[in-house]
Amino acid sequence: MSEKENWTTIITPKNSFFRLNLKELWQYRDLITSFVKRDITSTYKQTILGPLWFFIQPIFTTIMFLIVFGNIAKIPTDGVPQVLFYMNGIILWNYFSKCLVSTSNTFVANSAIFKKVYFSRLTIPLSNVISALVQFVIQLALFIIILIAYKIHEADFKLSFAVFAVPLFVLQMAVLGLGIGLIITSLTTKYRDLTHLIGFAVQLWMYATPIVYPLSMVPEKWRSLYVLNPVVPILESFKHAFFSTGMPSLTEYGISIAMTIFLLFAGIFVFNFVEKNFVDTV
């Protein structure tokens, strides 16, 4: 019976309920790199502006916000220069929404390939999150350049120590987007309604976060409810890092972290549950 140990793969009807199978994911690390490379190189192939598109999108959104919310609606920005205020929110929100939307399309968008070969399914959402990160970093660099330009001219804001924690904020955004995305993609295998929902839900969600307006504009009695939105403390901290606008309270941030972790595990749980047989239902 010693040979029993020699089986490299055992196929059974169901995955154990919570088995991350990190070892297998690790074996496919080259695949993740390949997917990331594919995503980045293929996105702007055969375009004139190429990687410049990475910049164009946040710049134009910022200009839009500047006109609509800054100059027409005249929403204050807590003393932060409007350009920086909007761009700060936009790039991190973009990263989050990209993680969320691409992850939530995992099964539907890749069903053709999933139907044909087996590889660790988690490689797809992970590579999405990573390739979105590349875009984010490039946009962050743009933001920092503009920040420095402003700093030279007018210095009425200052960096805070939280700037060192920026990678952590970004990580949390990625994890949050991934967790929610995993849940949604698992459900889309049965209910396609969600693919239609997710596109505009993300847009609506943006208005429930302090991107076009500061957190201080939210009425005090609603604030405790408002910060239950797990994205809010992250965006606020990210803003604080560059403009010292004030960190959210520890409780507020704690709730956000707890929700992030919960959603990640719930996401992996349902994803694991669905991935084995989704081919038959999708």
Next chain:
Amino acid sequence: MSDTVIKVENISKFYQLGLINHGTLAKDLQGWWAKIRGKEDPNSRVSLLSSAKNNSDNDFIYALKDVSFDVKQGEVLGIIGANGAGKSTLLKILSRVTSPTSGCIKIKGRIGSLLEVGTGFHPELTGRENIYLNGAILGMRKHEIDKKLDEIIDFSGVEKFIDTPVKRYSSGMYVRLAFAVAAHLDPEILVVDEVLAVGDADFQKKCLGKMDDVSKKEGRTVLFVSHNMAAVRQLCTRGILLRNGELVFNGDVNDCINGYAQTSITNLISHAFITPDMHASGFSNEITIEEATLLNDPAEMSTDEPIEIELVLKNHFSKATQCRYSVNIFDETDMRIIGYVSEEIPIPQNKETFKVRCQLENHSLTKRRYKMSLNVGYKDFGTNVKNFDVVKGGVLTFEIKYLNKKSKSEYVCWNRNWGAVIHQGCNINVEVL
């Protein structure tokens, strides 16, 4: 056995027919709420649990039913069966694309498949980039691909275009490149599914050659699924036969193929009324065949015995005064073995229905099952086919069992490879000296 590399134990898979769910979340929630209250789901037509256990229920279909077999190291196993027998489902489960409903499979080593050549190729990427991407999808590590890159490019024969996006490739180049990657995957277990259906003759040869190399030279295990019996016979050492999701045969590949071929003529028909769907369309139908009877015992026929058929025909006021009758004999694979054509003979006049008897002599058919098609017509010169009526193959079926009618000496062993017809004049006289 210590060298078993795949152990399939009681694998079953059933699919639900029709809609997978009620389609909308609302109805699912309604069903779920009903279940919680202990009531029957208002949207379900059958109770799910009872039908899952009971195969006769129409809402579930078993794609695989309690299939078990082992595959040993270095074996080339052919998996054959009609469409819908469960071959693809079995491969899907083996390659982990989907999971079984019950049962368990144990595998030693990496499974690579040639079934989905080019999966994951991205049109915008160059050939080289796609080699890496496709290799990674198939489970290769980067350093493995690095080592084999030159070999892969060489094998594909597209080195001139290797840095061109594959969307500019011709479909032939595309397939060659994809196949080159898959062929250099070097898995311990190789799964090949119908690759021979695509590609030109050269490509097919290349596939077969590669499979032969893999199994014979490198001692790796191959699972081969195909409808091409010649290829299966040539490559495989052992075969399993699936029928309606059940494993019906597991053993020598020749026996397995015989078992498969036999399935297409399942019962012997010695008498038939010709229904409208049995007539081939496009003929004048001035005279139609209404009824056909095989006068021999369809299960006890012999090679030296004439086949006798009686036909009932109906004359729909045809102007023709004479006609000819013909009988074609096909084997199980629908290959035409013999065609009999009679002289033109007078049609009995002033009779709406009439009977004819045909005697087919010297058919020389060997031990096998056959089916017949019948037709009636006139002046069949070259392409100018003038048939009144053609009755499609399979209307009558029979089995040749004996070599000699009188002695009823059976064919002790007649390998199908030896052919379907034995020439009556060619007698071999053996004498012990």
